[in-house]
Amino acid sequence: MSLKIQKAIYLFSILTLATITSCSSDDDSTTSCTETLWYADTDLDGLGDPNVSISSCTQPDGYVSNNDDDFDGIISTTNYHMLSMGNTWIYDVATNDGTNPVTNTVDEITVDETTIINTHEYFGMSSSTGSSGIMSQLYDQNYFRVYDGVTYMEGEFILPLSTINGTDLAIDLNNTKLIDESKSAGTILSTQSGDTAQNIGGIDLDITYTLKTVQQEILTTHTVNNETYSNVIISDIIISATATTNIGITFTILPTQDIYVIKNYYAEGIGLIDSNAVFSYQLVDIPGQTLPIPSSGSVETTQKITSYTLN
Numbered sequence: 001m002s003l004k005i006q007k008a009i010y011l012f013s014i015l016t017l018a019t020i021t022s023c024s025s026d027d028d029s030t031t032s033c034t035e036t037l038w039y040a041d042t043d044l045d046g047l048g049d050p051n052v053s054i055s056s057c058t059q060p061d062g063y064v065s066n067n068d069d070d071f072d073g074i075i076s077t078t079n080y081h082m083l084s085m086g087n088t089w090i091y092d093v094a095t096n097d098g099t100n101p102v103t104n105t106v107d108e109i110t111v112d113e114t115t116i117i118n119t120h121e122y123f124g125m126s127s128s129t130g131s132s133g134i135m136s137q138l139y140d141q142n143y144f145r146v147y148d149g150v151t152y153m154e155g156e157f158i159l160p161l162s163t164i165n166g167t168d169l170a171i172d173l174n175n176t177k178l179i180d181e182s183k184s185a186g187t188i189l190s191t192q193s194g195d196t197a198q199n200i201g202g203i204d205l206d207i208t209y210t211l212k213t214v215q216q217e218i219l220t221t222h223t224v225n226n227e228t229y230s231n232v233i234i235s236d237i238i239i240s241a242t243a244t245t246n247i248g249i250t251f252t253i254l255p256t257q258d259i260y261v262i263k264n265y266y267a268e269g270i271g272l273i274d275s276n277a278v279f280s281y282q283l284v285d286i287p288g289q290t291l292p293i294p295s296s297g298s299v300e301t302t303q304k305i306t307s308y309t310l311n
Contacts, residue, residue, distance in 0.1 A: 038063035080266035081151040083123040089308045093133040107131040133303035134277035149181035185217040201292020209241040229267040237262040275303040
């Protein structure tokens with residue numbers, strides 16, 4: 001091979017290497033970004049809409065990395081929870097434990113404050129002194145907001161274990177859905193599970209519980225105190241529980257059962273008009289021991305609207 005040909009091959013190799021290096025450098029500058037799929041979070045609850053997404057190297061405003069929200073983008077035109085300052089509802093409340101005389105109160109609920117929780121505006125309510133309605137107490141103790149047909153609760157639910165000589169249990173409510181107008185009957189909206197250890201009458205109990213809210217059907221009409229209301233949605237709050245104790249072996253004293261069922265009726269454009277809450281349980285006898293509490297019990301509380309004022 002002649003010297004000229006060798007030089008030509010050498011120069012060609014140098015130029016080719018320079019070109020490859022240059023292209024590689026350019027490619028690095030344009031492909032160093034790995035695009036990620038981001039999902040729209042239109043209700044700002046940290047959960048993304050699986051049906052609305054974009055690809056981007058960086059997180060766009062109003063988008064999140066998960067697609068766990070089954071509500072974003074669904075718009076509802078009705079409202080079953082009227083949250084406005086000064087709104088007031090009055091109820092007749094009756095409590096019956098099957099043993100003592102029925103107790104009655106007149107409960108008044110008023111929307112009287114707002115607060116910001118996790119960037120969202122929530123409304124607070126107060127109940128009148130001596131209120132005994134289960135929902136009256138829930139409204140008084142928690143905060144609520146409505147967004148596109150969904151009512152959210154923030155705070156805690158008190159499980160009244162003191163009624164069986166235990167200690168009341170506070171169950172956290174974190175952005176818990178109380179109503180979702182877009183869901184079909186039987187849809188579970190939110191769940192919250194946990195456990196607690198308690199000594200009741202000298203017996204150590206390990207209690208496991210689950211709180212869930214369940215959307216139910218919409219009624220054309222529903223009558224309360226001789227007044228008929230139209231377009232009424234039903235939504236339940238249900239607490240199920242099981243309890244075990246150790247008697248040399250693990251013994252299930254409370255088989256899994258719904259111990260608290262609250263069925264609520266909400267009229268369109270008004271709010272809660274009717275509520276039926278039942279706290280009940282059925283224990284299994286411990287062999288060779290006498291239970292320190294009745295083996296079964298039930299308390300029913302009804303809450304029925306008599307009047308309301310909306311701003």
